[in-house]
Amino acid sequence: MRIQLKIWRQETATHKGGFVTHVLDDVSREMSFLEMLDYLNTTLIERGEEPVVFEHDCREGICGCCSLYINGRPHGPGKETTTCELRMTKFADGDTIVIEPWRSKAFPVIRDLMVDRTALDQILQAGGFISANTGAAPEANSIPISKERSDEAFDAAVCIGCGSCTAACPNGSVMLFVAAKVSQLALLPQGQPEAKRRAWAMMAKADELGFGACSNTAACEAECPKGIDIGHIARLNRELFRGGFGSLATAAS
Amino acid sequence: MTILDSKIPAGPLADKWANHKNTVGLVNPANRAKLDIILVGTGLAGAAAASTLGELGYNVKAFCFQDTPRRAHSVAAQGGINAAKNYKNDGDSIYRLFHDVIKGGDYRAREANVYRAAEVSNHTIDQLVAAGVPFAREYSGYLDNRSFGGVQVSRTFYARGQTGQQCLLGAYSGLIRQVAKGKVTMYPRRDMLEVVVVDGEARGIITRNLVTGEIERHSGHAVILATGGYGTIYYLSTLAVGSNATAAWAAHRKGALFANPSFVQIHPTSLPQLNDYQAKLTLMSESLRNDGRIWVPKEAGDKRHPNSIPEDERDYYLERRYPAFGNLVPRDVASRAAKERCDAGYGVGDTGLSVYLDFSGAIEKQGKKAIEAKYGNLFEMYNKLTDIDPYEDPMRIYPAGHYTMGGLWVDYNLMTTVPGLFSIGESNFSDHGANRLGAGSLMQCAGEGYFITPVAIGDYLSERIKTPRMPVDGPEFDAAERDARDRLDRLMAVNGKQTVTAFHKRLGRIMWDDCGMVRNEAGLEQALSSITELKEEFWSDVKVPGRQDRVNQELEKAVRVADFLELGQLMSRDALARKESCGAHFREESQTPEGEAQRIDSEYSYVAAWEYQGEGGEHVLHKEPLKFENVEIKERSYK
Numbered sequence: 018m019r020i021q022l023k024i025w026r027q028e029t030a031t032h033k034g035g036f037v038t039h040v041l042d043d044v045s046r047e048m049s050f051l052e053m054l055d056y057l058n059t060t061l062i063e064r065g066e067e068p069v070v071f072e073h074d075c076r077e078g079i080c081g082c083c084s085l086y087i088n089g090r091p092h093g094p095g096k097e098t099t100t101c102e103l104r105m106t107k108f109a110d111g112d113t114i115v116i117e118p119w120r121s122k123a124f125p126v127i128r129d130l131m132v133d134r135t136a137l138d139q140i141l142q143a144g145g146f147i148s149a150n151t152g153a154a155p156e157a158n159s160i161p162i163s164k165e166r167s168d169e170a171f172d173a174a175v176c177i178g179c180g181s182c183t184a185a186c187p188n189g190s191v192m193l194f195v196a197a198k199v200s201q202l203a204l205l206p207q208g209q210p211e212a213k214r215r216a217w218a219m220m221a222k223a224d225e226l227g228f229g230a231c232s233n234t235a236a237c238e239a240e241c242p243k244g245i246d247i248g249h250i251a252r253l254n255r256e257l258f259r260g261g262f263g264s265l266a267t268a269a270s
Numbered sequence: 271m272t273i274l275d276s277k278i279p280a281g282p283l284a285d286k287w288a289n290h291k292n293t294v295g296l297v298n299p300a301n302r303a304k305l306d307i308i309l310v311g312t313g314l315a316g317a318a319a320a321s322t323l324g325e326l327g328y329n330v331k332a333f334c335f336q337d338t339p340r341r342a343h344s345v346a347a348q349g350g351i352n353a354a355k356n357y358k359n360d361g362d363s364i365y366r367l368f369h370d371v372i373k374g375g376d377y378r379a380r381e382a383n384v385y386r387a388a389e390v391s392n393h394t395i396d397q398l399v400a401a402g403v404p405f406a407r408e409y410s411g412y413l414d415n416r417s418f419g420g421v422q423v424s425r426t427f428y429a430r431g432q433t434g435q436q437c438l439l440g441a442y443s444g445l446i447r448q449v450a451k452g453k454v455t456m457y458p459r460r461d462m463l464e465v466v467v468v469d470g471e472a473r474g475i476i477t478r479n480l481v482t483g484e485i486e487r488h489s490g491h492a493v494i495l496a497t498g499g500y501g502t503i504y505y506l507s508t509l510a511v512g513s514n515a516t517a518a519w520a521a522h523r524k525g526a527l528f529a530n531p532s533f534v535q536i537h538p539t540s541l542p543q544l545n546d547y548q549a550k551l552t553l554m555s556e557s558l559r560n561d562g563r564i565w566v567p568k569e570a571g572d573k574r575h576p577n578s579i580p581e582d583e584r585d586y587y588l589e590r591r592y593p594a595f596g597n598l599v600p601r602d603v604a605s606r607a608a609k610e611r612c613d614a615g616y617g618v619g620d621t622g623l624s625v626y627l628d629f630s631g632a633i634e635k636q637g638k639k640a641i642e643a644k645y646g647n648l649f650e651m652y653n654k655l656t657d658i659d660p661y662e663d664p665m666r667i668y669p670a671g672h673y674t675m676g677g678l679w680v681d682y683n684l685m686t687t688v689p690g691l692f693s694i695g696e697s698n699f700s701d702h703g704a705n706r707l708g709a710g711s712l713m714q715c716a717g718e719g720y721f722i723t724p725v726a727i728g729d730y731l732s733e734r735i736k737t738p739r740m741p742v743d744g745p746e747f748d749a750a751e752r753d754a755r756d757r758l759d760r761l762m763a764v765n766g767k768q769t770v771t772a773f774h775k776r777l778g779r780i781m782w783d784d785c786g787m788v789r790n791e792a793g794l795e796q797a798l799s800s801i802t803e804l805k806e807e808f809w810s811d812v813k814v815p816g817r818q819d820r821v822n823q824e825l826e827k828a829v830r831v832a833d834f835l836e837l838g839q840l841m842s843r844d845a846l847a848r849k850e851s852c853g854a855h856f857r858e859e860s861q862t863p864e865g866e867a868q869r870i871d872s873e874y875s876y877v878a879a880w881e882y883q884g885e886g887g888e889h890v891l892h893k894e895p896l897k898f899e900n901v902e903i904k905e906r907s908y909k
């Protein structure tokens with residue numbers, strides 16, 4: 018297949034970036050999308066040019082390294098698919114593919130298609146954990162958890178932290194990411210004691226880091242490669258509400 | 271000459287760890303804040319260690335090459351994590367878990383370490399559950415277990431097909447909590463290039479900042495490596511593509527012995543290589559073998575569609591050769607059997623390098639729904655990657671490099687032969703002997719990180735509470751930084767014609783052919799000379815474009831491949847020196863009349879630990895004899 022690529026190239030965070038066009042004449046339909054980029058890079062290196070920087074590691078949809086805005090969609094076409102799982106069978110001979118980095122104020126470009134997503138770590142640092150010191154844990158089966166509840170927590174826990182929810186959101190909101198963690202931990206008895214504080218602390222951090230507000234466009238859910246349900250945002254809001262009451266009550270007493 | 275002292279505590283096996291903990295040195299809480307610990311690698315082992323050491327009050331400086339610890343390769347583990355809880359009341363116990371790991375490792379692991387790993391496994395599950403890991407549960411609300419890879423009890427805890435992800439995220443959450451408290455400082459996007467040894471003790475590291483290219487110096491009172499395995503030496507493997515041996519090799523160059531480097535597990539159920547562009551092989555979980563049946567056509571070169579090959583023209587070769595365990599034989603046995611069939615011309619697919627894993631029988635018996643409930647996400651993944659629907663057609667699978675049992679030699683305290691330099695998780699050699707059982711690595715990584723490292727570090731540092739912080743401007747730091755810079759400069763300066771990846775692929779091919787599933791003397795000699803030539807060619811014709819002070823992924827790869835070339839030589843040498851077969855190490859010269867691995871205990875019941883002798887020098891072999899006082903050594907039979 019002949020594929021024309023329009024790729025965002027930017028040497029460093031402070032350099033000005035722009036689209037550069039590369040043409041590949043013999044892309045095989047058997048390639049994965051990233052193998053196609055590997056192939057482009059080989060060609061570029063052999064021609065004495067610098068390869069395109071993009072992130073990847075597991076190449077099986079679980080580590081969250083890969084990102085990329087492909088033809089205007091995070092992780093490209095295909096439902097519940099990460100960029101590394103995307104295959105060239107989704108494209109046709111003669112196609113032009115536009116590849117950009119995540120576009121979000123909170124994720125500055127480092128180089129080419131690589132962005133800085135440490136803001137996601139910072140949000141989790143604010144409260145995305147259960148304060149269980151090593152050694153203090155009770156026997157694992159001492160607290161039964163219904164299968165339904167545990168499965169629901171799991172559905173939230175599958176987040177790979179790729180940031181596509183924020184990248185997809187017209188407001189650059191990080192609600193789905195926060196909601197997935199808050200929901201997972203709030204559903205588990207182990208996470209209950211800190212549930213209120215967690216929700217507030219994570220949201221406050223997200224605001225501080227410049228993520229936008231949620232206006233329920235549901236673009237995050239549509240583009241989440243792990244299919245995380247927007248219903249978790251409702252739970253987050255409930256936790257925030259309870260947390261708000263809780264903190265007011267504490268302040269009054 | 272280094273003398274290997276494994277420091278195994280005296281006393282009965284079951285009491286060693288408890289006695290040891292009762293007698294080791296401790297550091298009081300006030301003093302911990304004065305002690306800095308460098309921790310390289312924040313996968314499951316590293317993240318568990320970082321959180322625990324931070325909780326104890328040490329200052330931890332933690333490093334990883336990804337942008338965040340949550341992306342470490344541990345995230346990809348699928349099948350499960352073992353523990354001896356005996357929740358199924360099926361006769362499991364710490365002793366049985368220990369026994370299975372020793373036997374599975376074909377009697378080439380140290381009893382005391384393995385027993386301890388089994389002992390702490392139960393606490394690991396408690397800890398992970400407390401951290402919010404949503405392990406699978408039964409309708410009763412209690413934790414579920416399944417049986418996994420070559421054992422007869424159900425002791426594997428699992429979280430759908432994403433156990434590694436959930437365990438890592440659990441450990442990572444503990445780590446970030448300590449980051450928030452200021453006890454752990456995270457240095458992501460760093461490659462560790464050198465260990466700094468001062469007065470015979472590990473006191474620092476040199477890193478390259480992968481964003482700015484800056485070469486940085488960091489000091490501490492001890493250094494822990496938790497940098498994972500090196501299966502990526504085969505180029506195509508089931509590992510995340512960034513996995514590497516660079517940190518371990520840097521330690522090795524500074525005097526840390528490398529143990530059993532050639533012990534590599536080849537996993538039987540990976541997707542086969544489909545084309546030349548392929549950058550990695552995706553693992554299909556071993557749990558599939560619980561219901562899938564493996565077969566090839568009885569007639570070599572039979573090109574019919576698998577569903578048109580009648581039952582009596584199929585060779586279910588594992589069931590035929592191993593009636594007792596059938597499709598559930600351990601990984602090394604299943605891998606070699608697949609290779610044997612394909613080499614004999616019975617393989618399927620365009621390349622002839624794959625075998626069928628068939629669920630039609632299981633679907634017929636249990637219904638599609640039941641199979642979907644068990645393996646839905648794996649079937650979906652297979653379908654995504656191959657466009658084949660495994661509910662309709664059998665999967666095609668082939669073995670792939672998966673796990674390195676070899677690694678840095680460590681004593682009972684997980685310390686390498688360099689004082690103050692520790693190695694935990696897959697980066698060390700400690701628990702799995704010549705072959706690892708399924709769900710054993712997460713168990714080892716988490717157990718070492720949460721429970722063993724803190725004890726070992728406390729003991730070591732208890733004698734160093736008065737040691738002041740180390741400034742980073744001493745001559746040892748100067749020299750280490752110079753070495754790192756020299757290597758990078760040299761790589762950039764070659765300015766040849768071939769890409770780094772081209773060399774990596776060729777090295778991978780050599781290793782796969784001659785130091786993979788099956789080895790023999792001629793092949794290994796050949797590998798040694800081929801790698802020597804390839805290394806020369808690499809250093810005269812590799813092309814690393816760009817600049818050092820920018821993100822430069824080709825330079826990162828070049829550093830790794832340069833180290834792989836040296837490690838490849840050592841692996842071949844190790845495989846050559848061990849003239850027996852054991853576990854995953856199969857020497858053709860040493861097999862039973864039925865073609866099974868033949869151990870030679872009288873000569874090879876030892877850990878091979880290799881000492882570096884400078885660039886181009888011949889490694890020196892040290893042997894740590896293995897004593898088995900608590901298990902009866904048997905021929906490993908799965909018939």
Ligand SMILES: Cc1cc2nc3c(=O)[nH]c(=O)nc-3n(C[C@H](O)[C@H](O)[C@H](O)COP(=O)(O)OP(=O)(O)OC[C@H]3O[C@@H](n4cnc5c(N)ncnc54)[C@H](O)[C@@H]3O)c2cc1C
Pocket residue numbers: 310311312313314315316333334335336339342343344345346347348349350351433434460461462463496497498499508509510513514516517553672673694695696697708709710711712713715
């Ligand atoms: C596909 C797959 C499935 C698996 N499934 C299972 C399973 O079901 N059960 C099981 O028990 N085991 C399984 N394993 C094995 C298991 O996942 C690994 O052995 C284990 O996760 C290794 O963990 P670790 O903490 O030692 O290292 P890793 O998780 O590999 O982490 C390595 C860390 O070191 C850092 N690092 C590496 N090199 C450098 C460097 N030079 N400089 C700086 N930092 C560096 C990385 O950034 C990372 O943080 C599986 C393995 C694979 C490949």
Ligand code: FES
Pocket residue numbers: 072073074075076077078079080081082083099100101102
């Ligand atoms: S590379 Fe890991 S999710 Fe895509």
